[in-house]
Each structure stands twice: as structure tokens, then as C-alpha cells.
Amino acid sequence: MLAAVNAPEDFSGKSTMKLRIKGTAIRLRRDRKGLDELVTTDQTQEALRLGPGRSVAFSCSVEIGNAHRGQPRANYGSGRLVLFIDGSDAREWRGSDRVGFDHEQVAENAMMRIILERDFACFDRPSGDESDDAYAFQNPSDAC
Structure with missing residues (x-):
């Protein structure tokens, strides 16, 4: 079951x-x-207000919950997209060099691809946008 969207008042100091x-x-x-x-x-969330008040918003979260190992899944309802990941997967992901997860989920008689990845720092970010990479993982590549 999905909870109501609570769009934060202040986005400063948040992760990306x-x-x-x-x-x-x-x-x-x-x-x-x-x-x-x-x-x-057990969760991380971002929200975007699309109109006045907190009720007109879109949110996206990643939550530790009902997902099989190596198979993140997605759910959507009431303006909220939730990606679920197995708790063991999340802990191992944080403590390893694993880039992420890529899984296909059946949705409305079609396949939907769910990809969860680490956000790597960009080498060619325009000047003034450096704060976007404040908490990014070190990029293992030579170029973006």
C-alpha cells in the first residue's frame, strides 16, 4: 500500500x-x-511539487521491502513511484563495488525494465553544477 506524498519544504543538503x-x-x-x-x-525519497499544496506532487522512493534477491520491483499509485529492493541486496550494494541492479518485471502484460544504479561523478559537468556530484560515487571510467 502506498502512503500519501509529503513533499519536503526544503531540498538543501539532500542527496541526489x-x-x-x-x-x-x-x-x-x-x-x-x-x-x-x-x-x-529502509527508504530514501525525493518529491516534486507540481502545484499548490502538498497534495499535488510526484514522489519517487527506493524502499527495502517485498522484492526477491537481485530483482528490484516497481509499484505506482497516487503520484508515488516506489522501487523495492531486498534488504540484503541493499546492504551488499552499499558495501561493494556493484554498480547496480537490472531486472525485468511484468506490468500490464508487458515487460518493464527496472534499473537501480550508483550515481557516478561526471567528468565534464558544466562549471557551477559541481554540487550535483557532492555525494556521487567516484567514476571508474575515463569519460562520461
Whole structure:
């Protein structure tokens, strides 16, 4: 069951969650701070207000919950997208070099791809946007 959306009043000092939706794929990236938050509190969430008041918002969260090992799953309702991950997977992910998880889930008689990844620092970020990488994982590549 999904809870009501509570859009935060202040986003300062928050970790970064990057969401990409393309076709039938959902890709979500979490930085170090967000992954730590997930493991210590069992969830990490971001919200975007789309109108006046807290009730007109979209939120996305990653929660430790009902998911099989290595198979994150997604659920959506009432303006809230929730990606669930197995607790052991989340703890191992934080303590290892694993980039993330990639799993296909059946949704409405079609396949939906769920991708959870570490957010790596970008080498060619425009000047002034450095704060986006404040908690990013060190990039193992030579280029973005």
C-alpha cells in the first residue's frame, strides 16, 4: 500500500536521485548519501511539487521491502513511484563495488525494465553544477 506524498519544504543538503523513464524502462540512480540513507532508514525519497499544496506532487522512493534477491520491483499509485529492493541486496550494494541492479518485471502484460544504479561523478559537468556530484560515487571510467 502506498502512503500519501509529503513533499519536503526544503531540498538543501539532500542527496541526489536521478530518474530516467524511457519506453518501458525506469532507471534510477542514487548517490552515496542516498544509498546510506536507504540502508539505515529502509527508504530514501525525493518529491516534486507540481502545484499548490502538498497534495499535488510526484514522489519517487527506493524502499527495502517485498522484492526477491537481485530483482528490484516497481509499484505506482497516487503520484508515488516506489522501487523495492531486498534488504540484503541493499546492504551488499552499499558495501561493494556493484554498480547496480537490472531486472525485468511484468506490468500490464508487458515487460518493464527496472534499473537501480550508483550515481557516478561526471567528468565534464558544466562549471557551477559541481554540487550535483557532492555525494556521487567516484567514476571508474575515463569519460562520461
